[in-house]
Amino acid sequence: MATITIFGTGNMGTAIKSVFEDAGATVQSLDSHSENPTIEGDIVVLAVPYPALASIAEQYGDQLEGKTVVDITNPLDFSTFDSLVVPADSSAAAELQAKLPKSHVLKAFNTVFAANIAxxxxxxxQSTVLVAGDDDAAKAAFIDLVKAGGLDAIDAGALKRARELEAFGFLQLALAVQKKIGFNAGFAVYR
Structure with a gap:
């Protein structure tokens, strides 16, 4: 079975860890106190705030080569909740792929709150994870693992679709911050 490494032990990291454990995977959890760890997973989930992506890519780039790297961030201006902080024709996931050209970057989990993942x-x-990425094999393997863990997952297309996923995640977060929905609410996909 798969081995997963998750950077981040907050609400999202913990919820995602439970999904992968339910799928029978071995999970390595790393936090900010983990000093120069060896990354064990073939799939690496970055359950960290958007600003941490650049430093993780720089520090662990060599270890991430050939691995599937999953970006769950929503790169928004948390001081105002009124805009994304990446260029209009890009995404956090696209920026990460540029920093990790030998990795298979996927965008996932950013449109589902931790409570709904848990x-x-x-x-x-059933909570649905939308997944975007350019490597079809990496994306299919990841989707199979998410489904085995009890969530639904849909291939949302190429990595360029991460921009729309991030905008969707931003909308959901903005609604929750404005108390129009709760952090246990969200958008459902019925198929």
Missing amino acids: SKKTGNA
């Missing part, structure tokens, strides 16, 4: 439900529907 419960595997959004309202009465």
Whole structure:
């Protein structure tokens, strides 16, 4: 079975870890106190704030070569909640792929709140993870693992679709911050 490394032990990292453990994967959890760890996973999930992506890519770039690297960030201006902080024709995931050209970067988990990942439900529907990436084999393997862990997952297309996923995640976060929805709410996909 797969070995997953998750950078981040907050709400999202913990919820995602439970999904992969339910799928039977071995999970290595790393936090800011982990000093120069060896990355064990073939799939590496970056459950960290957007500003941390650049330093992780710089510090662990060699270890991430050939691995599937999953960006879950929503690169928004948290001081105002009124805009994304990446160029209009780009995304956090695209920036990460440029920094890690020998890795298979995927965008996923950024449109589902931690509570909905942990419960595997959004309202009465199964929580759905939208996944964008350019490597079809890496994306398919990741989607299979997410589904084995009890969530639904949909291939959202090429990595350039990460821009729309980040805008969607931004909208959901903005609604929650404005208390129009809760952090246990969200958008469901019925198929």
